[in-house]
Amino acid sequence: MMKYLVTGGAGYVGGVVAAHLLEVGHEVVVLDDLSTGFREAVPDGAAFVEGRVQDAARFLDPSFDGVLHFAAFSQVGESVARPEKYWDNNVGGSMALLAAMRAAGVRRLVFSSTAATYGEPVSTPLTETAPTAPTSPYGASKLAVDHMIAGEAAAHGLAAASLRYFNVAGAHGPQGERHDPESHLIPLVLQVALGERESISVYGDDYPTPDGTCVRDYIHVADLAEAHLLALDAVTPGEHLVCNLGNGSGFSVREVVETVRKVTGHPVPEVLAARRPGDPAVLVASAATAWERLGWRPTRTDLAGIVADAWEFARGHAREREAAR
Numbered sequence: 001m002m003k004y005l006v007t008g009g010a011g012y013v014g015g016v017v018a019a020h021l022l023e024v025g026h027e028v029v030v031l032d033d034l035s036t037g038f039r040e041a042v043p044d045g046a047a048f049v050e051g052r053v054q055d056a057a058r059f060l061d062p063s064f065d066g067v068l069h070f071a072a073f074s075q076v077g078e079s080v081a082r083p084e085k086y087w088d089n090n091v092g093g094s095m096a097l098l099a100a101m102r103a104a105g106v107r108r109l110v111f112s113s114t115a116a117t118y119g120e121p122v123s124t125p126l127t128e129t130a131p132t133a134p135t136s137p138y139g140a141s142k143l144a145v146d147h148m149i150a151g152e153a154a155a156h157g158l159a160a161a162s163l164r165y166f167n168v169a170g171a172h173g174p175q176g177e178r179h180d181p182e183s184h185l186i187p188l189v190l191q192v193a194l195g196e197r198e199s200i201s202v203y204g205d206d207y208p209t210p211d212g213t214c215v216r217d218y219i220h221v222a223d224l225a226e227a228h229l230l231a232l233d234a235v236t237p238g239e240h241l242v243c244n245l246g247n248g249s250g251f252s253v254r255e256v257v258e259t260v261r262k263v264t265g266h267p268v269p270e271v272l273a274a275r276r277p278g279d280p281a282v283l284v285a286s287a288a289t290a291w292e293r294l295g296w297r298p299t300r301t302d303l304a305g306i307v308a309d310a311w312e313f314a315r316g317h318a319r320e321r322e323a324a325r
Contacts, residue, residue: 001025001026001027002026002027002065002066002232003026003027003028003029003063003064003065004021004026004027004028004029004064004065004066004067004068004232005029005030005031005056005060005064005066005067005068005106006018006021006028006029006030006031006046006067006068006070007030007031007032007053007056007067007068007069007070007071007097008031008032008037008053008069008070008071008072008112009028009030009031009032009037009041009042009046009048009070010030010032010034010037010038010039010041010042010048011032011036011037011038011041011070011071012041012168012175012176012177012178012179012221013070013112013165013168013221013224013225014030014032014037014068014070014071014112015030015037015041015042015043015175016172016175016221016222016224016225017068017070017224017225017228017229018030018042018043018046019043019172019173019175019225020172020222020225020226020228020229021068021229022043022045022046024229027047028043028045028046028047029046029047029048029049029059029064030042030046030047030048030049031049031051031053031055031056031071032048032049032050032051032071033050033051033052033071034050036073036074036179036180038178041175043175052071052089052093053069053071053089053093053094053096053097054092054093054096054097056096056097056100056101057096057099057100057103060100060101060103060104060106061104062104062105062106064104064106065106065108066106066107066108066109066110066232067097067101067106067108067109067110068109068110068112068228068232069094069097069109069110069111069112070112071089071093072089072090072093072112072141072142073085073086073089073090073138074114074138075138075179075181075183076116076136076138076139076183077183078138079136079137079138079141080136080137083137086137086138086141087137087141090138090141090142090144090145091141091144091145091148094111094145094148094149095148098148098149098152098158101158102152102156102158107157107158107159107237108158108159108160108232108235109149109158109159109160109161109235110160110161110163110228110231110232110235111145111146111149111160111161111162111163112163112165113142113145113146113162113163113164113165113242114138114139114142114164114165115164115165115166115244115246115283115285116134116135116136116138116139116142117132117134117139117142117143117146117164118130118131118132118133118134118139118164119131119132119133119134119135119139120133120135120278120280121280121282121283124282124283124284125217125246125248125284125285125286126244126283126284126285126286127244127286127288127289128164128242128243128244128289135278145162146162146240146242149162149240150240152240153237153238153239153240154238154240157237157238158237158238158240159235159236159237159238159239160235160239160240160241161231161234161235161240161241161242161243162240162241162242162243163224163227163228163231163243163245163290164242164243164244164245164285165219165224165245165246166216166217166218166219166244166245166246166247166283166284166285167184167185167216167217167218167219167246168218168219168220168221168224169184169186169218169219169220169221169306169307169310170220170221170222170300170305170306170307170309170310171221171309171310171312171313172221172222172225172309174313174316175221175313176221176309176310176313176314176317177221177310177313178317185200185216185253185256186218186256186260186306186307186310187310187314188200189256189257189260189268190260190264190307190310190311190314191314192260192266192268192269193260193261193264193266193268193311194266194314194315194318196318198269199268199269199270199271200257200268200269200270200271201270201271201272201273202253202254202257202270202271202272202273203253203273203274203275203276203279204273204274204275204276204279205254205272206275207275207281208281209252209281209282210252211252211254211255212254213252213253213254214252214253214279214280214281214282214283215250215251215252215281215282215283215284216250216251216252216253216283216284217246217247217248217249217250217283217284217285218247218250218251218256218303218306219245219246219247219298220298220300220301220305220306220309222300223245223298223299223300223301224245226296227243227245227290227294227296230294230295230296231243231294234293234294234295241289241293242289243287243289243290243293243294244285244286244287244289244290245285245287245290245296246284246285246286246287246298247285247287247298247301248284248285248286248287249284249301250282250283250284251303255303256303256307257270259303259304259307260307260311262304263304263307263308263311264311
């Protein structure tokens with residue numbers, strides 16, 4: 001059994017990863033300030049510390065075998081309007097965490113990075129050698145942390161991996177996706193199916209794709225969690241490993257909407273809207289590095305299955321909200 005700190009473990013991905021760690025017998029401590037996470041998302045069996053990443057130095061000690069770092073603000077639009085918030089939290093918090101790990105002698109780290117580090121793709125599928133030119137302060141803050149980790153590994157022997165996600169979706173039992181405000185396509189379309197939203201906006205239908213709408217790579221959150229556990233075993237002292245995580249194939253906006261209709265049995269009205277600036281036509285990952293270095297293969301790649309898991313969580317969460325009124 002190992003002991004791991006999970007920063008941001010009250011969030012969507014962090015909570016599911018914490019649950020997976022517990023399921024295989026590890027001891028888990030979750031650190032989260034609950035500014036965007038939810039206390040009930042922390043899985044049973046995990047110790048919980050309410051606080052910012054900067055507080056890790058108060059309790060991180062040599063008894064910990066590693067850290068999985070998810071704590072970050074992640075709204076692209078907000079990062080444009082308030083870049084200082086993202087530099088302070090995402091970059092400043094990560095710098096403080098690395099210092100705390102160094103002081104405590106904790107030498108293993110898996111970092112939650114993002115495809116936003118690449119910016120506009122120059123080719124698809126995206127590999128880890130693609131140029132990194134983020135188009136938002138959010139993406140830039142994550143790339144800055146990637147550079148910070150690379151320096152820590154080279155100078156101080158940290159064993160580290162940055163896992164760059166594409167579109168995470170689905171649910172793991174009682175743990176699913178919810179943001180305030182919500183900005184991700186699948187939960188937004190499910191809100192329409194639940195009657196909580198009148199329609200879904202489709203931003204552009206004249207892209208060079210089979211149905212004219214943008215294509216994105218969706219990965220099930222449980223597949224994503226399994227990659228984090230594999231990364232803990234794959235990291236090597238002095239190396240910063242970077243891996244893309246995705247299915248390697250994409251689904252269009254209209255395919256997602258139609259799949260929600262089929263899975264839920266509810267109508268989902270569409271409203272065509274103008275293209276959003278900076279939306280690439282296709283954004284799909286090459287996960288070849290993760291296959292080779294982590295031994296990872298996503299197994300929950302069917303869009304209907306991903307949507308069905310998300311729908312089950314969304315309905316359950318809606319019932320809970322109704323009962324609380």
